[in-house]
Amino acid sequence: MTATTAYQVPANLSPTTVANTSSLLRIVALALISGAAIASRLFAVINFESIIHEFDPWFNYRATKVLASEGFYAFWNWFDPTAWYPLGRVVGGTIYPGLMATSGVIYSALRAVHLPVDIRNICVLLAPGFSALTAWATYMFTKEMKDESAGLLAAAFIGIVPGYISRSVAGSYDNEAIAIFLLMFTFFAWIKAMKTGSAFFGTIAALFYFYMVAAWGGYAFITNMIPLHALALILMGRYSSRLYVGYSSWYAVGTLASMQVPFVGFQPVRTSEHMAALGVFGLLQIIAFAELVRSHVSSKQFQTLLFASVIGLGLLGTAAIVGLTYKGWIAPWTGRFYSLWDTGYAKKYIPIIASVSEHQPTAWPSFFMDLQFLIFLFPAGVILCFKQLRDEHVFVIIYAIVASYFAGVMVRLMLTLTPVVCVTAAIAFSTLLDTYLNPEEPEAIDEAPKPEASTSAVAPDTSSAPTKKQKKAAPPPAGSTLAELVTKAPGTSKRKTGVFGLDTRLLVVANAIGMLVFFVWHCTWVTSNAYSSPSVVLASSNPDGSQHIIDDFREAYYWLRQNTAEDAVVMSWWDYGYQIAGMADRPTLVDNNTWNNTHIATVGKAMSSSEEVAYPILRKHDVDYVLVIFGGLIGYSGDDINKFLWMVRIAQGVWPDEIQEPNYFTRTGEYRVDDQAPQTMKDSLMYKMSYYRFAELFGGNQPTDRVRGQQVPKTGPTLDYLDEAFTSENWIVRIYQVKKEDPLGRDLKTANAFEQGKKRKRTKPSPRRKAIA
Amino acid sequence: MAPSKTSQPTQSNAVLSLWKAYNENTSTRLKSVDAFLVFLMLSGIAQFLYCILVTNYPFNAFLAGFASCVGQFVLTASLRAQVNPQNRSEFKEVSPERAFADFALGSIVLHFFVYNFLG
Numbered sequence: 019m020t021a022t023t024a025y026q027v028p029a030n031l032s033p034t035t036v037a038n039t040s041s042l043l044r045i046v047a048l049a050l051i052s053g054a055a056i057a058s059r060l061f062a063v064i065n066f067e068s069i070i071h072e073f074d075p076w077f078n079y080r081a082t083k084v085l086a087s088e089g090f091y092a093f094w095n096w097f098d099p100t101a102w103y104p105l106g107r108v109v110g111g112t113i114y115p116g117l118m119a120t121s122g123v124i125y126s127a128l129r130a131v132h133l134p135v136d137i138r139n140i141c142v143l144l145a146p147g148f149s150a151l152t153a154w155a156t157y158m159f160t161k162e163m164k165d166e167s168a169g170l171l172a173a174a175f176i177g178i179v180p181g182y183i184s185r186s187v188a189g190s191y192d193n194e195a196i197a198i199f200l201l202m203f204t205f206f207a208w209i210k211a212m213k214t215g216s217a218f219f220g221t222i223a224a225l226f227y228f229y230m231v232a233a234w235g236g237y238a239f240i241t242n243m244i245p246l247h248a249l250a251l252i253l254m255g256r257y258s259s260r261l262y263v264g265y266s267s268w269y270a271v272g273t274l275a276s277m278q279v280p281f282v283g284f285q286p287v288r289t290s291e292h293m294a295a296l297g298v299f300g301l302l303q304i305i306a307f308a309e310l311v312r313s314h315v316s317s318k319q320f321q322t323l324l325f326a327s328v329i330g331l332g333l334l335g336t337a338a339i340v341g342l343t344y345k346g347w348i349a350p351w352t353g354r355f356y357s358l359w360d361t362g363y364a365k366k367y368i369p370i371i372a373s374v375s376e377h378q379p380t381a382w383p384s385f386f387m388d389l390q391f392l393i394f395l396f397p398a399g400v401i402l403c404f405k406q407l408r409d410e411h412v413f414v415i416i417y418a419i420v421a422s423y424f425a426g427v428m429v430r431l432m433l434t435l436t437p438v439v440c441v442t443a444a445i446a447f448s449t450l451l452d453t454y455l456n457p458e459e460p461e462a463i464d465e466a467p468k469p470e471a472s473t474s475a476v477a478p479d480t481s482s483a484p485t486k487k488q489k490k491a492a493p494p495p496a497g498s499t500l501a502e503l504v505t506k507a508p509g510t511s512k513r514k515t516g517v518f519g520l521d522t523r524l525l526v527v528a529n530a531i532g533m534l535v536f537f538v539w540h541c542t543w544v545t546s547n548a549y550s551s552p553s554v555v556l557a558s559s560n561p562d563g564s565q566h567i568i569d570d571f572r573e574a575y576y577w578l579r580q581n582t583a584e585d586a587v588v589m590s591w592w593d594y595g596y597q598i599a600g601m602a603d604r605p606t607l608v609d610n611n612t613w614n615n616t617h618i619a620t621v622g623k624a625m626s627s628s629e630e631v632a633y634p635i636l637r638k639h640d641v642d643y644v645l646v647i648f649g650g651l652i653g654y655s656g657d658d659i660n661k662f663l664w665m666v667r668i669a670q671g672v673w674p675d676e677i678q679e680p681n682y683f684t685r686t687g688e689y690r691v692d693d694q695a696p697q698t699m700k701d702s703l704m705y706k707m708s709y710y711r712f713a714e715l716f717g718g719n720q721p722t723d724r725v726r727g728q729q730v731p732k733t734g735p736t737l738d739y740l741d742e743a744f745t746s747e748n749w750i751v752r753i754y755q756v757k758k759e760d761p762l763g764r765d766l767k768t769a770n771a772f773e774q775g776k777k778r779k780r781t782k783p784s785p786r787r788k789a790i791a
Numbered sequence: 792m793a794p795s796k797t798s799q800p801t802q803s804n805a806v807l808s809l810w811k812a813y814n815e816n817t818s819t820r821l822k823s824v825d826a827f828l829v830f831l832m833l834s835g836i837a838q839f840l841y842c843i844l845v846t847n848y849p850f851n852a853f854l855a856g857f858a859s860c861v862g863q864f865v866l867t868a869s870l871r872a873q874v875n876p877q878n879r880s881e882f883k884e885v886s887p888e889r890a891f892a893d894f895a896l897g898s899i900v901l902h903f904f905v906y907n908f909l910g
Contacts, residue, residue: 214884217869217893221900259872259881266865274858274904314812
């Protein structure tokens with residue numbers, strides 16, 4: 019034991035002290051990480067208020083209110099007649115109820131201990147709360163991959179990484195808020211089940227899988243990841259009874275459990291997405307049986323026969339699945355699934371999916387924006403996994419490959435990539451720290467290493483060193499009890515490679531800490547600036563730098579709530595359906611559920627055709643009010659004119675004869691709203707409603723649309739079939755009332771003309787009048 | 792197993808020797824577990840045949856019954872693998888008592904869902 023150390027390690031510590039201290043430090047660190055994870059998600063509450071964000075959360079919130087006030091059974095059987103008017107929606111059978119059930123349970127538990135917390139606050143704060151649990155689950159997961167120090171780093175990364183914060187800030191009450199925790203915990207339980215061969219962890223994995231199925235449609239990711247991992251292990255010749263126990267107990271219990279969710283139903287035995295899991299399950303049974311037979315018979319011939327029959331049965335099973343798919347008993351892949359492989363597929367066949375901004379392919383900068391330096395460490399971590407390549411590392415590698423692909427295809431799936439990036443980055447980072455914090459010096463080749471004893475300089479390092487490198491395979495410094503702890507791992511007696519001296523160590527560690535500091539900085543900045551806007555309330559800054567709140571949405575929705583009949587039907591583009599239902603409490607034609615493409619196309623047609631064509635559609639659907647979002651005055655770019663082309667495309671998909679996208683472009687192929695706009699565009703209901711009376715605001719000056727940066731005509735469009743009912747402060751929300759038929763049976767255009775006293779000379783042709791009457 | 796017809800004599804020989812080896816090398820406990828496994832398999836096959844030949848009408852009930860058989864089968868097979876002395880080296884962290892506790896927990900959870908799904 020002649021190894022020298024770069025800095026002094028306290029020698030008189032007992033192993034129990036070290037173990038206790040390090041576990042205390044771990045608990046404290048995890049508690050602090052949880053605190054940081056929660057706190058960094060509260061920007062939205064502090065900058066704005068405790069409010070539900072965006073679109074889907076409004077529906078979840080509304081459903082949770084029903085659950086909290088009317089009980090679980092009423093929620094389960096809830097038929098909502100106000101959505102998808104006049105069709106209605108069976109809410110209980112068409113949602114993933116996990117999120118609402120979670121809030122409902124928390125709500126009831128708090129009430130049981132006499133803490134009357136408002137259900138809204140529970141909904142708002144659910145996501146931050148679960149992010150703390152996610153950090154813990156990631157810690158457990160990474161601990162299985164490397165050790166505790168890597169686990170703590172991974173927990174810290176996932177706690178504050180923007181890629182995850184983007185979907186889990188306070189108020190972002192969506193399925194993903196709890197799903198990532200469930201994802202990580204299911205994976206952890208699976209790894210544990212596979213490693214130890216414990217049916218207990220298999221059952222735990224199945225239970226959390228059930229929770230995940232109940233909470234998020236992305237459960238299919240788990241359904242395919244775990245079989246993929248099992249299959250990879252089998253193909254690598256790593257089949258073991260442990261794998262059999264872990265996988266079988268997970269699949270048998272988990273699949274049955276997943277079918278309890280009404281929205282999933284019989285899908286696990288009927289759709290192609292779930293067949294991989296079933297196939298691997300069958301394969302494992304065959305292999306297990308073959309292994310059993312093999313353990314009893316050693317005849318060579320018999321074994322070859324066995325091998326052949328295993329392959330034969332495997333092929334037979336695959337053929338059976340394919341055959342059943344052909345016969346139609348198993349549904350083929352769905353369109354949503356195809357759009358993952360062929361990025362152009364959705365745009366061609368299902369424009370409704372392609373129209374959602376979070377389904378677009380990811381832009382390169384957003385990888386850096388969401389993951390910062392983790393994205394650079396990610397490949398390094400994957401390579402480190404390859405170096406060890408235990409069974410669980412195979413999982414991380416597969417996860418990394420699959421999730422990278424998916425994240426490239428869809429912005430939204432960045433969320434599934436984030437955990438594995440955090441895990442691998444933590445493995446890489448902690449390996450770096452292990453190497454450079456390890457006090458061992460390598461064996462000198464030519465001369466004896468100079469003994470470093472500058473204790474004053476390294477005082478801060480010594481405290482963190484023991485926890486950071488417990489399992490590092492390093493030979494012990496002579497005589498220290500701490501070293502005995504270190505030698506738990508089977509290490510050879512001498513290190514051939516390593517780091518000399520203190521200066522290199524300090525340089526590298528200081529650099530590493532610098533990276534961490536910048537990471538924290540970046541995360542805080544991104545979170546507070548990019549991801550904490552509720553999008554229901556907008557913010558801008560006044561000339562003096564103070565914050566100016568733009569509250570048009572709520573203003574308009576409350577106007578609807580207070581000034582219209584309770585059963586007044588509001589038509590808007592589907593994006594705003596949930597918000598109208600949640601805030602204005604009025605029936606809507608279409609909402610963010612998007613289950614009926616034709617109904618949405620009907621709305622698209624009404625919006626994109628002329629008043630005369632749109633009016634019968636509106637009347638047939640009992641529409642009383644039409645709501646449009648217009649950002650031209652204040653420069654709000656997410657308005658309906660910018661979404662208009664999607665309405666046209668979706669309508670064109672159903673009525674290709676009546677609506678044609680090229681008609682909405684100028685002859686040179688530009689999308690314009692000024693005087694050069696094509697006549698179809700100018701006649702469309704959407705254009706008219708957006709720019710109606712817009713010019714009057716400018717008092718005779720040239721009116722300018724600030725979003726499109728174009729000058730709109732001085733004489734704006736006129737409306738004959740609709741009345742302006744309400745326009746919000748900044749003109750973002752405009753609500754129009756649909757006129758009833760003229761009591762005298764004239765068509766409304768002529769009636770209007772008559773009212774204004776214009777064109778009295780030009781009498782209406784009587785046959786037309788008859789036709790209307 | 793799928794014994795092919797081409798090598799019938801050697802086949803039956805091999806099966807016989809397998810049966811002999813099994814009888815000699817397996818403890819009574821494992822044999823009783825195996826008997827349970829065979830029973831579960833037969834029960835599952837019977838249900839499957841009923842589903843194919845007669846009706847699958849309450850499909851959830853069929854699934855529940857079938858999943859009960861399959862689930863119980865794999866849980867029992869897991870128990871068998873875990874308590875098999877030959878596998879001792881593989882399951883270092885699972886003692887036979889622990890294995891039985893796992894088995895019991897898994898079965899309870901499984902049959903909770905089965906019961907819920909019967910309808």
